[in-house]
Amino acid sequence: MDTILEVKNLSKKFGAFWALKDVSFTLYEGEILGILGPNGAGKTTLINCLLGLVLPTEGRINYFGLPFPKYRSKVLEKVNFASNYVGLPLSLTLEENLLVYAHLYRLKNPKEKISELLKLFGLWEKRKLRTRTLSSGQMMRLCLAKALLNEPRILLLDEPTAGLDPEIARDTRSLLQSLSHEKNTSIIITSHNLSEIERISDRVLVLQKGQVKALGTKEELLKSFEAKSLEDLYFRLNL
Amino acid sequence: MNPRRIYAVILRQVFLYRRSFTRVLDVFYWPTVDLLLWGFITIYLARGGASLPPYASFFLGGLILWNILLRAQQGVSVSFLEDIWARNLINLFVSPLKISEYLVALVCISLIKVAFAFGVMSFLASLCFGFQVFKLGFWLLLFVLNLCAMGWAIGLVTMSAILWFGQEAEILAWALAFLFLPVSGVFYPVEVLPEGLRQVATIVPASYVFEGMREVLLAKSLNLSLLQKAFLLNLFYLSGSLVLFLTVYRKALEKGTIPKIGE
Numbered sequence: 001m002d003t004i005l006e007v008k009n010l011s012k013k014f015g016a017f018w019a020l021k022d023v024s025f026t027l028y029e030g031e032i033l034g035i036l037g038p039n040g041a042g043k044t045t046l047i048n049c050l051l052g053l054v055l056p057t058e059g060r061i062n063y064f065g066l067p068f069p070k071y072r073s074k075v076l077e078k079v080n081f082a083s084n085y086v087g088l089p090l091s092l093t094l095e096e097n098l099l100v101y102a103h104l105y106r107l108k109n110p111k112e113k114i115s116e117l118l119k120l121f122g123l124w125e126k127r128k129l130r131t132r133t134l135s136s137g138q139m140m141r142l143c144l145a146k147a148l149l150n151e152p153r154i155l156l157l158d159e160p161t162a163g164l165d166p167e168i169a170r171d172t173r174s175l176l177q178s179l180s181h182e183k184n185t186s187i188i189i190t191s192h193n194l195s196e197i198e199r200i201s202d203r204v205l206v207l208q209k210g211q212v213k214a215l216g217t218k219e220e221l222l223k224s225f226e227a228k229s230l231e232d233l234y235f236r237l238n239l
Numbered sequence: 240m241n242p243r244r245i246y247a248v249i250l251r252q253v254f255l256y257r258r259s260f261t262r263v264l265d266v267f268y269w270p271t272v273d274l275l276l277w278g279f280i281t282i283y284l285a286r287g288g289a290s291l292p293p294y295a296s297f298f299l300g301g302l303i304l305w306n307i308l309l310r311a312q313q314g315v316s317v318s319f320l321e322d323i324w325a326r327n328l329i330n331l332f333v334s335p336l337k338i339s340e341y342l343v344a345l346v347c348i349s350l351i352k353v354a355f356a357f358g359v360m361s362f363l364a365s366l367c368f369g370f371q372v373f374k375l376g377f378w379l380l381l382f383v384l385n386l387c388a389m390g391w392a393i394g395l396v397t398m399s400a401i402l403w404f405g406q407e408a409e410i411l412a413w414a415l416a417f418l419f420l421p422v423s424g425v426f427y428p429v430e431v432l433p434e435g436l437r438q439v440a441t442i443v444p445a446s447y448v449f450e451g452m453r454e455v456l457l458a459k460s461l462n463l464s465l466l467q468k469a470f471l472l473n474l475f476y477l478s479g480s481l482v483l484f485l486t487v488y489r490k491a492l493e494k495g496t497i498p499k500i501g502e
Binding site for chain 1: 241246254255258326489
C-alpha cells in the first residue's frame with residue numbers, strides 16, 4: 001500500500017505543556033486509522049496540526065510527499081474534515097452552505113455533486129431549509145456531505161457519529177467503510193466509541209498524554225498487550 | 240490567488256445578507272438617519288443666518304465620506320466576525336482558501352457595502368437637500384480610495400485584536416474608527432483643534448481627505464500635497480496593519496487559538 005501521509009516526530013508545546021510529544025505514524029492509501037485516547041490525550045491537537053490550524057513545535061508532516069503546511073492550499077484540496085463540534089453557518093440553507101464550499105474546493109459540477117450528496121445523506125427534502133432547522137444528527141450528516149464534496153483522498157473525522165441515532169451512526173460507518181474500500185479514501189477517525197473504532201479501523205493509534213502508547217492492527221494490539229478487546233486494552237493501558 | 244475561492248467567501252456573505260432583513264437594514268439605516276439628521280441641522284443653521292451652501296456641503300459631504308471610511312472598516316472586520324459568530328472560521332481555514340484570498344474577499348465585501356451605503360446617502364442628499372456629492376468630480380474617486388484604505392487598515396487592526404484577544408475584542412469593530420472621528424476634521428477644519436490634537440491630525444490620512452474635500456467645495460481646486468500626504472500615510476498604515484495581521488495570524492497558529500475563537 002502507498003503511504004499517503006507521513007507524520008514524523010511531531011511535537012506541540014503550549015507554554016510548558018507538551019500536548020503532543022514525538023508522535024510518528026504513517027497512513028496508507030484506503031486505510032482507516034482510528035485514534036483512541038482519553039480527554040486531553042492530544043487527539044484534537046493532532047487533528048488540528050494535520051489540518052494546519054495549529055503549527056507544530058517540532059517534527060514534520062508530509063501529505064502525498066509534500067511538506068505541510070508549506071503546500072497547505074495544494075494539500076487541502078485533497079483533504080477534508082468533519083467534526084461533531086464544528087457546524088456550518090445556521091442562517092444559510094443546506095444547499096447554500098454546500099454551494100459555498102463547492103466553490104472553495106473548485107468543483108466542476110457543483111450542483112450535481114450537491115444533489116448527489118444531499119440524497120446520499122437523506123437531506124434532499126430539506127435542501128431549501130435553513131441549517132438551523134436541522135437536528136444535531138442531521139447537522140453531522142450535512143458536515144459529512146461537506147467533507148465529501150471534493151472527493152478527498154484523506155478524510156479527517158473528529159467524533160463523526162457522536163449524537164447520531166444508532167441507525168444513522170451504523171449507516172455512516174458503512175459509508176466510511178465503503179469510501180475506504182471502493183474509493184480508496186484514507187480516513188483518520190477519532191472517537192470515544194471503542195466498539196466503533198474496533199469495527200471500522202484497519203489500524204488503531206492509542207494516544208496518552210500526547211504520546212503514542214500503541215499503534216497497530218487490532219489483532220497486533222490485542223496480542224502484544226494480551227487483551228481481549230480494545231476496551232480491555234484501554235483499561236490495561238490505564239487510559 | 241484563486242478567484243473562485245474569493246468568490247466563495249463573497250457568496251457566503253451574499254447568502255447571509257439575502258436571508259437577513261436586519262443585516263440589510265443595518266447597511267441603509269444608519270446612513271439614512273445620519274444624513275437626515277445632519278441635513279436638517281444645516282437647514283436650521285441656514286435659517287439662523289449662516290450661509291447655507293458651504294455648511295450643507297461641508298456637513299453632508301463630510302458625512303457621506305465619513306460613512307465610506309466606516310463602511311470600509313466594518314465591511315472587513317464585521318464580515319470576519321460573521322464567520323466567527325457562525326463558527327465557520329474553522330471550516331474556512333481547513334479548506335484550500337489562502338489567507339490572502341480571504342483578505343481580498345473581505346475587501347471586496349467591504350466595497351460592496353460601501354457602494355450601497357454611498358448610493359443611498361448620495362441619492363438622499365440630492366433628493367432631500369439638493370446636495371450633489373458628484374460635484375467633487377474626479378477628486379471624489381481619490382477621496383474614496385484613501386478613505387477605504389484607511390478603513391481597511393483599521394479593519395485589519397481590529398481583526399488582529401480579535402485573533403489575539405478573542406471575541407471580547409469584537410467591540411473594536413464598531414468603536415475603533417470613531418476614535419479617529421474628532422481628529423479627522425470631518426465636520427470642521429483641523430485648525431480649530433487644540434495644538435496637541437492638531438499634531439495628531441497630521442498623522443491621520445482622513446484629515447487630509449476632509450481638508451481636501453472642503454477645498455474642492457469652496458475653491459473648486461485641490462492642493463495636491465494634501466492627497467499626497469494621505470496616500471503616503473495610508474500606504475504606511477495599510478502595510479503596517481497587514482504585517483501586524485499576518486504576524487498575529489501566525490502567532491495564533493502557534494498558540495492554537497484559532498479553533499477556540501467563538502467558543
